Amino acid sequence: xxxxxxxxxxVWVVLLVCLSSRRTSVGxxxxxxxxxxxCHVLSLDNLFDRVIQHSARMHGISSDxxxxxEQYFLPSKNQIGRVxxxxxxxxxxxxxxxxNAQRMAREQLTEVILKLLIAWRDPLWHFHQSMAHHHDFxxxxxxxxxxxxxxxHELRQGVEKVAEKxxxxxxISNSVTSLASPEVLLPSDSADWRLMKxxxxxxxxxxxxNKVQNYLKILKCRIVPDHGC
Amino acid sequence: xxxxLRGALLLLLxxxxxxxxxxxxxxxxxxxxxxxxxxxxxCWWEPGSDGGLPTTHHLYYERERxxxxxxxxDYLSAGRNSCFFDKNHTSIWVDYxxxxxxxxxxxNATSDPFxxxxxxxxxxxxxxxxxxxVEEREASPCLHVRWMPPSNTDTKSxxxxxxxxxxxxxxxxxxxxxxxxxTQTHFSLYSVSPxxxxxxxxxxxxxxxxxxxxxxxxxxxxxxxxxxxxxLSMLISILSAILFIMAGLILIAKRxxxxxxxxPPVPGPKIRGINSQLLQSGGxxxxxxxxxxxxxxxxxxxxxxxxxxxxxxxxxxxDWLSSNxxxxxxxxxxxxxxxxxxxxxxxxxxxxxDWEKDEEISQVDNNNKPFTNTGYVDFQRHVENVDVKHVDxxxxxxxxxxxxxxxxxxxxxxxxxxxFQRQEGIPEDxxxxxxxESDNLVVLQKQNAADLSCKDxxxxxxxxxxxxxxxxxxxxxxxxxxxxxxxxAPPLM
Numbered sequence: 169x170x171x172x173x174x175x176x177x178x179v180w181v182v183l184l185v186c187l188s189s190r191r192t193s194v195g196x197x198x199x200x201x202x203x204x205x206x207c208h209v210l211s212l213d214n215l216f217d218r219v220i221q222h223s224a225r226m227h228g229i230s231s232d233x234x235x236x237x238e239q240y241f242l243p244s245k246n247q248i249g250r251v252x253x254x255x256x257x258x259x260x261x262x263x264x265x266x267x268n269a270q271r272m273a274r275e276q277l278t279e280v281i282l283k284l285l286i287a288w289r290d291p292l293w294h295f296h297q298s299m300a301h302h303h304d305f306x307x308x309x310x311x312x313x314x315x316x317x318x319x320x321h322e323l324r325q326g327v328e329k330v331a332e333k334x335x336x337x338x339x340i341s342n343s344v345t346s347l348a349s350p351e352v353l354l355p356s357d358s359a360d361w362r363l364m365k366x367x368x369x370x371x372x373x374x375x376x377x378n379k380v381q382n383y384l385k386i387l388k389c390r391i392v393p394d395h396g397c
Numbered sequence: 398x399x400x401x402l403r404g405a406l407l408l409l410l411x412x413x414x415x416x417x418x419x420x421x422x423x424x425x426x427x428x429x430x431x432x433x434x435x436x437x438x439x440c441w442w443e444p445g446s447d448g449g450l451p452t453t454h455h456l457y458y459e460r461e462r463x464x465x466x467x468x469x470x471d472y473l474s475a476g477r478n479s480c481f482f483d484k485n486h487t488s489i490w491v492d493y494x495x496x497x498x499x500x501x502x503x504x505n506a507t508s509d510p511f512x513x514x515x516x517x518x519x520x521x522x523x524x525x526x527x528x529x530x531v532e533e534r535e536a537s538p539c540l541h542v543r544w545m546p547p548s549n550t551d552t553k554s555x556x557x558x559x560x561x562x563x564x565x566x567x568x569x570x571x572x573x574x575x576x577x578x579x580t581q582t583h584f585s586l587y588s589v590s591p592x593x594x595x596x597x598x599x600x601x602x603x604x605x606x607x608x609x610x611x612x613x614x615x616x617x618x619x620x621x622x623x624x625x626x627x628x629l630s631m632l633i634s635i636l637s638a639i640l641f642i643m644a645g646l647i648l649i650a651k652r653x654x655x656x657x658x659x660x661p662p663v664p665g666p667k668i669r670g671i672n673s674q675l676l677q678s679g680g681x682x683x684x685x686x687x688x689x690x691x692x693x694x695x696x697x698x699x700x701x702x703x704x705x706x707x708x709x710x711x712x713x714x715x716d717w718l719s720s721n722x723x724x725x726x727x728x729x730x731x732x733x734x735x736x737x738x739x740x741x742x743x744x745x746x747x748x749x750x751d752w753e754k755d756e757e758i759s760q761v762d763n764n765n766k767p768f769t770n771t772g773y774v775d776f777q778r779h780v781e782n783v784d785v786k787h788v789d790x791x792x793x794x795x796x797x798x799x800x801x802x803x804x805x806x807x808x809x810x811x812x813x814x815x816x817f818q819r820q821e822g823i824p825e826d827x828x829x830x831x832x833x834e835s836d837n838l839v840v841l842q843k844q845n846a847a848d849l850s851c852k853d854x855x856x857x858x859x860x861x862x863x864x865x866x867x868x869x870x871x872x873x874x875x876x877x878x879x880x881x882x883x884x885x886a887p888p889l890m
Contacts, residue, residue, distance in 0.1 A: 264488040266556045389555030397555045
């Protein structure tokens with residue numbers, strides 16, 4: 169009699185362990201493996217949501233700054249021909265529409281996002297410096313420039329985390345080279361951003377931040393489609 | 398004549414010219430472009446004057462990162478004076494430079510270039526299929542609004558994120574109340590009241606673009622069903638009012654017992670020595686004296702002069718002595734100590750044998766003070782229960798030498814003697830009356846040698862008390878409860 173009770177309880181325990189382990193193993197490989205205190209596991213869709221929110225905010229700030237610049241400088245909007253700006257990121261091949269973005273491979277899309285973010289690291293820093301020295305702008309604008317600069321940095325780290333997680337989960341292959349050496353990504357013949365004026369810099373960044381936001385959203389709904397797409 | 402002819406000809410010519418004013422067309426103006434879903438876009442222009450001739454318009458564009466000039470792919474889908482760019486011809490994040498050219502037989506006219514990026518011109522269509530549903534709950538009704546996103550937007554792929562806003566107005570007022578709905582396609586309104594017509598409109602926004610137009614109005618009437626509920630609530634209120642009144646009546650009828658229960662009578666204080674019966678009967682003078690003495694107020698001196706003095710008799714009952722002397726002595730000690738430490742300038746009551754002035758009486762009162770810490774001295778006079786022997790005292794007028802006392806003659810009683818404590822172990826501070834001569838001279842017995850030293854310093858015995866180190870004066874008696882009763886002193890001699 170006690171033997172049967174023991175065996176039955178053992179079976180229950182085993183069942184419970186199996187069930188609980190099955191639940192936890194779905195879609196969540198732990199990022200912190202060292203058992204660090206206070207390190208809680210984030211799911212992939214959660215990570216995606218965060219970086220998307222971040223990119224949305226970054227684009228919002230760049231839009232605000234751009235419209236402020238337009239008020240101050242009133243550049244002639246309708247320049248004839250292609251006298252207009254050439255962004256230093258023009259050499260990075262980016263999908264220019266929804267279908268093209270959807271057709272692009274996940275690894276490629278992730279790489280494009282990372283390339284863009286890396287390319288803007290230095291120019292934004294210098295932009296912020298030049299804003300700080302200009303006395304025409306109020307503190308509000310220069311704070312925004314600083315925030316923008318920080319956000320690019322954080323967003324890049326976030327996207328790298330996402331890519332890492334995707335690689336761990338086996339969603340993408342390990343061919344994303346940006347994680348290895350970021351500076352390799354910048355093509356050597358890119359236009360020198362130092363020659364660009366502040367206003368053009370802002371214009372280009374506004375565009376690129378919008379690209380990043382859209383690409384991230386496409387990527388998210390392709391990889392984790394169930395959560396709010 | 399010729400002049401008239403020439404004039405007429407001129408007139409004709411001008412008329413002819415005016416009626417058929419053919420000229421090159423006026424300059425068209427590009428108005429705006431709009432992309433409803435960030436995948437296609439449409440541009441509109443306004444033509445200038447047509448110059449009297451059939452004029453055609455062509456839209457040409459150049460694009461960043463694309464060589465050459467191209468013409469509009471679709472002039473028809475979006476109506477007159479418009480150009481529709483389908484998905485194949487739309488690129489986002491690139492600049493378009495558009496120009497419209499109007500041309501007729503006489504010439505062309507080109508509009509100013511219009512630069513745009515599809516990213517900047519996003520404005521969605523209004524949400525569709527707005528439905529309202531009234532949910533009637535007991536407390537207040539609520540309104541559920543539901544709608545669909547515009548049909549041409551692609552939300553599944555995550556390409557665009559749609560945010561909604563709705564506005565509500567009641568009846569015919571012009572005050573719209575706006576609410577943001579985030580990305581939900583439904584919303585519940587709780588601040589609606591019955592008996593009104595509510596109009597609801599919804600609009601949406603794509604990413605960072607412009608808000609769409611408001612959707613078509615949808616309205617709903619909420620029925621006034623509150624009247625049905627009124628009788629029920631009235632009934633309930635009437636019933637509860639009746640119950641309250643009944644409870645109140647019962648309470649009033651039984652108020653005495655209620656009062657007894659709520660506020661039970663509190664036993665009053667009993668002061669020993671004061672007979673409440675006496676108080677009530679109104680023996681005011683005696684009682685007044687008693688009360689006056691008990692208080693710690695400065696004594697009313699004039700009262701004393703009118704009356705016979707009452708003295709503080711502090712003695713030890715012989716009966717009590719026999720029972721437990723040890724205990725008594727212990728209890729007696731603190732009181733006396735107390736006195737000695739506090740009243741060193743005045744006579745200690747322990748051997749009160751010097752009744753000189755009213756000062757003494759005040760002393761008595763003062764002495765009462767320390768006493769009260771450990772007990773109180775009870776004055777009893779004319780109390781039936783206690784058999785107090787009436788004792789006569791005399792006032793000492795003068796002390797001569799160390800053993801002669803002169804008494805005052807104004808004493809009521811003729812027999813003058815001084816009362817001393819008499820007990821077994823008489824302390825050294827007391828003196829025995831040796832002899833009474835005449836009616837106001839008292840000779841005291843001389844003390845033994847041990848007390849001579851203190852005697853030498855003064856005549857008054859207070860000095861003795863001062864110099865004697867803390868010897869217990871068996872002068873007061875304290876019962877176990879701490880009360881001191883006046884005991885009838887046995888007359889000396």
